[in-house]
Amino acid sequence: METVLKRTPEPLRSVLIKHRELLKFAIVGGTTFLVDNGVWYTLKLTVLEPKPTTAKAIAIIVATIVSYILNREWSFRTRGGRERHHEAALFFVISGIAVGVNLVPLIVSRYVLDLEVPHVTFLVQEIADFASGSIIGMLLAMFFRFWGFKKWVFPDELGQRRRDNDQVTRLH
Helix, strand or coil: CHHHHHHCCHHHHHHHHHCHHHHHHHHHHHHHHHHHHHHHHHHHCCCCCCCHHHHHHHHHHHHHHHHHHHHHHHHCCCCCCCCHHHHHHHHHHHHHHHHHHHHHHHHHHHHHCCCCCCCCCHHHHHHHHHHHHHHHHHHHHHHHHHHHHHHHHCCHHHHHHHHHHHHHHHHC
């Protein structure tokens, strides 16, 4: 990240530095987007073909675990400071609520709007699934998670303890 910032022209560099956490969160989000969709499509096109919502929930859980590790160790590295088990519990509570937020558009698409076979073609079903589950749902959940993580899981006022520990570690 620092190498990229050094090569970035100044007006943009200042904006990126100001919004560094959001940028890192977005990169983690892009990574977990790939994990989520890879797992989702693998499951829904194989063993969970008749249960796309279950497949999506499993995919979200796997992506959430990856997200916790990457956010804790990179995006919000200078924040937080709670004991790890407390921090993880809060992370997974916020993420659990976000799973529900993420699933709502897919549930509406499939079971309220009937955008599934035999009511529509397989292609329309898959486009609707992707748009509702992987675009709309994920964006809604992303905004909710970013707000929740900053407010409750990795609050900045607790970050001073973590920053102090990082400095002590570097000195030794």
